[in-house]
Amino acid sequence: MTYCLGISTQAGLVIAADSRTNAGVDNVSTYRKLFDFSHPGDRVLLLCTSGNLSMTQAVINSLSKDLKVGADVNLHNLPSLHEVARYVGDKVRQIHDRDAEWLKKAGIDYNCSLLLGGQIRGEDPELFLVYSEGNSIQATVETPFLQIGETKYGKPILDRTITYETPLEAAAKCAILSLDSTMKSNISVGPPINVVLYQRDSFEIRHQLTLEPRDPYLTKVGKIWAEALRKAFDDVPDVDWTRSPNPEQY
């Protein structure tokens, strides 16, 4: 399984991903799922992948190849992130056309989805989710985060914490806690964790981190968060079983 998330605030972007891949519980591996296709000074482009590994690797390879050979259309010459999202979606469709029938015959899940975050000079920072069908949606002021993969365990903390106004440092912390919650409840999501913080209009990545399995920051955060949660839990009053039905009592 996989868990990747992107947060798009007024101050920039945070993108984070785990690195655990499994084909059954007896075949667990580590694959990086966060890819940096930036061209510093002109554009920052980050991609996260989820789903069938052969399909996502084929998409990433195809995007890299277009860059390498200087194809007419590539990640570094498209003028907007919206067009980049369409171009990535087209790649997904091409791989589908080639492989999906065969995978379907074998009963193998051939879906994949991607997060695309970044900023191109002259544009605002943006965050897209490219679906398995090649179409995409975009994060907005009202819904500033997008997730792919095992999304549910890590969503409550995002729902409670993230708004478009959240400072980037808080968003990065929240992304790590969201991953921490997911790793606690689903062992098929695991470290190393890749986190990138991108400051609006900087057009280069200045903050990135790989948190290894026993990384001291990850351990420390997990511990402090668990303690703080326990304290928060204690602060909530016990159920009042004998309370009167009169709401004014409270």
Place this chain on the structure above:
Amino acid sequence: MTYCLGISTQAGLVIAADSRTNAGVDNVSTYRKLFDFSHPGDRVLLLCTSGNLSMTQAVINSLSKDLKVGADVNLHNLPSLHEVARYVGDKVRQIHDRDAEWLKKAGIDYNCSLLLGGQIRGEDPELFLVYSEGNSIQATVETPFLQIGETKYGKPILDRTITYETPLEAAAKCAILSLDSTMKSNISVGPPINVVLYQRDSFEIRHQLTLEPRDPYLTKVGKIWAEALRKAFDDVPDVDWTRSPNPEQY
């Protein structure tokens, strides 16, 4: 959708359920999903249902009918909760045999699952999850809670808080927070919430509560929890992007 959970600790049981049922987003209704089949003094039996409403109602009706007509085998004469779980599973299979083919033809999800918690005199309190196929699993000292329906949003708080040694009052509070988290992330799970706390060896229900949509306790708990979480979040240190790779630093 539905979310029900049961917690089985050394001190007794907590069972909680929401009441929202939907057939598409344009057809949302309120149905109680927690049923009390206790025979005070002899046994406490609580059932929660999740899944296809026509199937779970048919199961509950069939169980009630057996009680009413004094069937040879019924909820009040089986000697152990394990046998009650098998009996409930048999009912699920009967309804499946009758209806599943027709629902399948129409492309309707015909699965259902149930939580069964309680205590029969001479036995320990126990908690079972009866699957759609009629088989069941049981909560244990190592895994003292079971969930059905929309389980993921509410699991992190249980994972972090509940052990077999957790006091019952804390377990009840945790059940409500688990439901609160789920309702926040999935609008198809909603109040009224039914909560029951059962004290081991009391053989009767002394603590139960129905929390209506704007119940002041629910509102208060939701608010205090949100504030406490925000404080907990603030307690976690920001990411140290410049930290040395030397673990001893921490």
